[in-house]
Amino acid sequence: MPEQPEDSTTPKWNLIIDVAKSAHGNNAILAAKDEYVGNDYPGYSAPIPEKGGDIFTLTRKVRGETPMVDAAYLLKTCNHCDAGPCQKVGGDAVKKRPDGITIIDPVKAKGRKDIVKACPHGAIIWNEELEIPQIWTFDAHLLDQGWPHPRCVDACPPGAIEAVKITDAEMKKRAEAEGLEILKPEIGTKPRVYYKNLYRFTTCFIGGTVIAATDGVEDCVEGAEVLLMKAGDVVGSATSNEFGEFKIDNVDPGSGPYTIEARHKGLGTATAEADVGDSVYLGTLALTQ
Numbered sequence: 001m002p003e004q005p006e007d008s009t010t011p012k013w014n015l016i017i018d019v020a021k022s023a024h025g026n027n028a029i030l031a032a033k034d035e036y037v038g039n040d041y042p043g044y045s046a047p048i049p050e051k052g053g054d055i056f057t058l059t060r061k062v063r064g065e066t067p068m069v070d071a072a073y074l075l076k077t078c079n080h081c082d083a084g085p086c087q088k089v090g091g092d093a094v095k096k097r098p099d100g101i102t103i104i105d106p107v108k109a110k111g112r113k114d115i116v117k118a119c120p121h122g123a124i125i126w127n128e129e130l131e132i133p134q135i136w137t138f139d140a141h142l143l144d145q146g147w148p149h150p151r152c153v154d155a156c157p158p159g160a161i162e163a164v165k166i167t168d169a170e171m172k173k174r175a176e177a178e179g180l181e182i183l184k185p186e187i188g189t190k191p192r193v194y195y196k197n198l199y200r201f202t203t204c205f206i207g208g209t210v211i212a213a214t215d216g217v218e219d220c221v222e223g224a225e226v227l228l229m230k231a232g233d234v235v236g237s238a239t240s241n242e243f244g245e246f247k248i249d250n251v252d253p254g255s256g257p258y259t260i261e262a263r264h265k266g267l268g269t270a271t272a273e274a275d276v277g278d279s280v281y282l283g284t285l286a287l288t289q
Contacts, residue, residue: 011099012099012168012171013080013163014163014164014165014166014194015080015150015162015163015194016161016164016180016195016196017194018159018162019073019074019195019198019201022072022160023073024156024160025056025075026058027155028058028161029054029057029058031152032055032056032077035139035151036048036055037050044106044140045106045134045137046106048125048127049128052125055078055135056075056152057076058073059073059076061201064205064207064280064281065279072200078102078135080101080102080193081102081190083190084102085189086115087102089118090104090109090115093108093109093115097140099143099165100192101138102135102138103137104132104133109133110130110132121191123135123136139152149163150163175194178196181194199250200249203252204252204253204280205251206228206236206258206260206274206276206280206282207280208226208245208260208262208282208284209240209244209283209285210244210246210285211244211284212267212287219244220245221240221264222240222241222244223240224246224263224267225263225264226239226240226263227261227262228248229261235258236251240262244284246262248260252276253276254276256276257274258273258275259272260273260274262285268289269287270285270286270287
């Protein structure tokens with residue numbers, strides 16, 4: 001199937017997932033199982049198996065080390081790509097609707113394991129019992145009945161998942177304004193699933209604690225300016241909190257070396273060096289005059 005040209009006039013569905021709010025992504029998984037396991041929606045999807053029917057998946061990533069650790073959760077599903085390889089391989093078994101939703105025909109796709117292998121995102125499952133490839137259909141059967149959005153939106157906390165039906169031009173503008181990202185942009189499949197705060201899963205942080213000695217007693221320093229520098233240029237910054245802690249986030253893995261400089265008017269400065277293979281806690285940076 002030839003690549004679809006950008007259409008800036010027809011409203012299409014897009015999904016926006018906030019990685020910073022995806023800790024409860026299991027709710028989306030459970031909602032999908034409730035909707036699809038054992039249920040037949042002719043023209044949309046066949047019943048999905050209870051075991052192995054993971055049309056939503058949730059991956060947990062822990063960053064940092066004690067005492068500075070955080071966790072992020074990446075919720076993944078069919079990206080409903082505009083230029084998905086599944087369309088090129090599947091022929092008339094894979095349908096791209098005018099509203100942007102991809103449907104794998106459960107009748108025409110029988111026996112087509114090649115459709116599963118074609119997905120570079122690993123979002124197509126194989127139903128061994130029915131011998132068909134299956135995806136999350138964006139709850140198209142519900143939307144066509146007048147539902148305002150898919151079930152996963154209501155199942156998760158407010159703002160964790162948002163479904164919007166807008167034009168390509170409007171979605172592009174929103175993605176740029178809000179810093180939304182897609183998975184694997186380098187492969188050019190043009191996904192319709194966007195991520196907010198994806199850096200929480202894909203990048204590292206450099207953290208530490210700023211302290212200073214006053215009258216011989218060391219204490220945490222609040223309000224210290226901390227700069228992240230590479231080759232003399234400032235590439236990131238943070239301010240220490242009431243516990244003296246700082247975290248400079250959205251640092252590319254494997255980058256560096258970096259110089260970290262903490263400074264506070266009246267208390268002095270401190271520096272440290274770091275190479276970033278992963279998120280790192282530098283320990284204490286003691287300010288001196």
